[in-house]
Amino acid sequence: xxxxxxxxxxxxxxxxxxxxxxxxxxxxxxxxxxxxxxxxxxxxxxxxxxxxxxxxxxxxxxxxxxxxxxxxxxxxxxxxxxxxxxxxxxxxxxxxxxxxxxxxxxxxxxxxxxxxxxxxxxxxxxxxx
Numbered sequence: 200x201x202x203x204x205x206x207x208x209x210x211x212x213x214x215x216x217x218x219x220x221x222x223x224x225x226x227x228x229x230x231x232x233x234x235x236x237x238x239x240x241x242x243x244x245x246x247x248x249x250x251x252x253x254x255x256x257x258x259x260x261x262x263x264x265x266x267x268x269x270x271x272x273x274x275x276x277x278x279x280x281x282x283x284x285x286x287x288x289x290x291x292x293x294x295x296x297x298x299x300x301x302x303x304x305x306x307x308x309x310x311x312x313x314x315x316x317x318x319x320x321x322x323x324x325x326x327x328x
Contacts, residue, residue, distance in 0.1 A: 212249050216245045220238055244280055273306060
């Protein structure tokens, strides 16, 4: 059986997009005036990192190591992608520190939410906890 199951990943992906995209969109409102552009960037960051994050789960034991290594890696990748996108498409410059802060805020928020939501999703889908 594929682990984590695709339906669990899909719920987590949609939830992550719903949480992180508004954080990114709001945080970049001056640097990128286009709301559709900010939303596309937020969704693009998730599409670029979330599948790899979830399927890296099997590589880490204990699970706390997964949280530290995988979430740090995703935050770093999203930091770089966010900074590069705003430099290329933004109307106002953004510092690397600000880009990192936005990526960190978004990822800490979804990590904490995920620690609460994933067990609920597993139970709801019938996988047990």
